Amino acid sequence: MNEFDQMYREVILDHYKNPRGHGTLDDADAQADGQNPLCGDEVSIYVAFGDDGETIDEVKFSGRGCAISQAATSMLTEMVKGRTATEVGVLDKEELLEEIGIPLTPVRLKCAMLGLTTLKVALHRAKGTPLPDGLAGFDELELS
């Protein structure tokens, strides 16, 4: 395996080219927009809860960005479906990083975390779950 394949392994490129959960939800129960001020990338996350008002029934994302941010967000949507807001609100970022499975420099780590951070903000707004670490770039936060 050469160095390029290690960084851009097949699964990353697959999620980038065929993102799961790409789109929007008109009547989302939770929603947030995030951006990475380093590169101007943007992602919007939409969540619909099931009848219990707690389980994530559907999650969609839209936006534009690099392969790492788009693939990570795509993987995230698969990872959190069926889990509760309470669980996802404290989801360990290591779980997502393990799924991504490639070495990331500090700048690229921010790309990889954009979707998860935005999702946690959406859940925080809807359900009061904890805010994610490092909120820089989220300019729509209403923390009051």
Add this chain to the structure above:
Amino acid sequence: MAVTADSKTFNAHAIRADFPIFEQLIHGKPLAFLDSAASSQKPRQMMQAMTTFYETSYANVHRGVYVLAERATAALEGSREKVRALVNAPDAREIIFVRNATEAINLVAYAWGMSNLGPGDIVIVSELEHHSNFVPWQYVAGRTGAQMRMLPLTEEGELDLSALDALAAGGNVKVVATNQVSNSIGTINPIEKLVAWAHEHGAIFVCDAAQSAPHLAIDVQALGVDFLAISGHKLCGPSGIGALWGRGELLLAMEPFLTGGHMISSVRLEKTTWGELPHKFEAGTAPMAEAVGLAAAIDYLQAVGLDAIAAHEHELAEYALGRLGELPGITLYGPPADRRAGIVSFNVEGIHPHDVAQILDMQGVAIRAGHHCCQPLMQKLGVAATNRASFYLYTVREEIDQLVEGLHTVQKVFA
């Protein structure tokens, strides 16, 4: 010293030997450094001048009566004179040392803008601006009730001067602020024409020369501008120092920007009076060693010759545009080679600049990927980001070849 004043004998390979950064491999490959527009690499001569200053002449400047303080003061003021000569200012007292061009523009936006702008006034900046010449004006306009209006671009990425008159409607134009060279797409702007229009309307003209001073000979008197900002780190100098040139009568009439030590004439409980120029705008301990480094960098560039550097970069831009044009799926931004500086911005179809830059880095090629601190311009171009390769006096064609080779690999990985 490898430099020479004769443009016919300009030799980028020889110049390169003065820059120790190139004496290493990156990821096992020779370094192709194509990000000089963000910051330039440093010649040994500049670093040596700073070291010698620290080792032989270092003390705080101006008020000391001992020999080291005198040497340090002479070094700082000698550097001011070098900057004056670099931009052909009438008087060295009009040269204010600041941290960088951003601080220089903030100085003008606050110290001139807060006293001279108000409701009904218009500040015009262009869609090409770096955030350094956009955000300060947006902020100060917001604080004073003035309006900020944008001078649009043509399809080729050049300023559309025919739009100027319409921008002046319904208000008093007080400031026109543009860069001389776009850091994002390399456009060289017609400063004299913009200045003439600004002055006709009674406005001042503020020139962001951060991206032009490293590459073109600048003459503030010929350009006719009222303020001009430069950054040392982009022209082979150290980080942490830049300069503002301002027309003497404007600087004299302005309130200070930062207050504190050194910038005073006298301090009394009831009132403090300001020092003479340039000291009124230089509160606190000066960046002394940085000024020494900046002076050495200017010496270095002038020994090579700014005209020769401009010609070299022009050739490289033309070569790069040609080579990149051979690749499939490449979008190039900005004007034709004959109307741009050594900056080439591009996108690779279907591949985000971050990914392009990452895969290039693995091959020893350093480019910039992102919005280049120009989000309004990126919106205009309809993209979130671009790739940018930028060149300087030490750039050689082989680095551009390495870039093109690297882009083939990028396309292979994403195929």
